[in-house]
Amino acid sequence: MAGSNRASAFVNEPIVCLCTEQAPAVSQSFQMSKYKVLVMRHGEGAWTQENRFCSWVDQKLSADGVKEALACGHLLREAGYQLDVVYTSLLSRSIHTAWLLLQAIGQEWVPVVKSWRLNERHYGALIGLNRAEMALNHGEERVKQWRRSYDLTPPPIEESHPYFLEIYNDRRYSTCDVSKEDLPRSESLKDVLERLQPYWDGTIVPEIKKGKLVLISGHGNSCRALLKHLEGISDADIVNVTLPTGTPILIELDENFRPTKPMQLLGDQEAIQAAIRKVEDQGRSKK
Numbered sequence: 139m140a141g142s143n144r145a146s147a148f149v150n151e152p153i154v155c156l157c158t159e160q161a162p163a164v165s166q167s168f169q170m171s172k173y174k175v176l177v178m179r180h181g182e183g184a185w186t187q188e189n190r191f192c193s194w195v196d197q198k199l200s201a202d203g204v205k206e207a208l209a210c211g212h213l214l215r216e217a218g219y220q221l222d223v224v225y226t227s228l229l230s231r232s233i234h235t236a237w238l239l240l241q242a243i244g245q246e247w248v249p250v251v252k253s254w255r256l257n258e259r260h261y262g263a264l265i266g267l268n269r270a271e272m273a274l275n276h277g278e279e280r281v282k283q284w285r286r287s288y289d290l291t292p293p294p295i296e297e298s299h300p301y302f303l304e305i306y307n308d309r310r311y312s313t314c315d316v317s318k319e320d321l322p323r324s325e326s327l328k329d330v331l332e333r334l335q336p337y338w339d340g341t342i343v344p345e346i347k348k349g350k351l352v353l354i355s356g357h358g359n360s361c362r363a364l365l366k367h368l369e370g371i372s373d374a375d376i377v378n379v380t381l382p383t384g385t386p387i388l389i390e391l392d393e394n395f396r397p398t399k400p401m402q403l404l405g406d407q408e409a410i411q412a413a414i415r416k417v418e419d420q421g422r423s424k425k
């Protein structure tokens with residue numbers, strides 16, 4: 139892990155991440171950044187409107203999600219970013235976000251590379267359930283733990299689950315670097331990091347080391363897992379990290395892939411705070 143005591147909080151806090159006083163992972167000597175990487179959660183998905191756990195169900199972007207992806211591209215174009223490669227999951231909402239962003243930035247030729255290892259966290263038996271109803275039945279704190287804790291794994295998806303066949307019979311999952319039987323049936327954030335890290339280390343890092351500007355169009359929890367790794371966010375602090383949809387996060391790294399400065403959420407900071415609150419509020423019972 140890169141560093142170990144760096145706390146970041148995206149909830150009710152200034153957008154630049156907060157650093158604990160002790161042993162921050164950010165280089166003390168203000169080393170020059172050697173590498174930059176952009177990480178973003180896809181635009182809002184269609185099921186966000188219904189407030190259902192989406193996970194590996196292949197929902198498309200909502201109308202607002204399309205707008206968010208295009209707005210990201212415009213933002214990056216205005217800031218002069220020149221992308222070299224974009225990584226997505228195998229899920230349409232992450233891929234469409236990449237396509238729309240590349241269209242808006244005017245860099246459609248940039249390769250888009252896809253892997254199940256960037257998929258959203260597998261929510262197991264919770265897939266398809268409504269978060270507010272879950273909060274009413276089980277309590278908001280329990281739902282927060284299910285959504286945001288590091289090592290809590292929801293019950294696995296059973297073959298009788300309404301979305302089981304839709305997920306596991308999908309041809310895209312015969313293209314993975316593991317057999318269908320070895321794909322997850324439920325995951326904690328820790329599990330997500332464990333399946334994502336080999337892809338980060340073995341596929342993405344070598345491209346960044348060649349000097350390429352990489353953008354990762356991932357999901358709320360696959361991006362949280364990656365940020366936990368890169369920023370050295372503790373198991374306890376990651377509970378308070380919620381990512382807004384459609385917001386690029388700029389991470390600057392030194393030659394050892396340690397952050398040289400706090401990560402930056404790019405865009406209008408008030409709008410970003412509102413977007414974070416919107417995601418947080420999905421877990422409320424709305425009494």
Ligand SMILES: O=C(O)[C@@H](CO)OP(=O)(O)O
Pocket residue numbers: 190191192193194258259261285357358359417
């Ligand atoms: O539905 C999901 O899979 C995720 C968001 O992609 O939900 P949550 O924000 O509750 O982790």
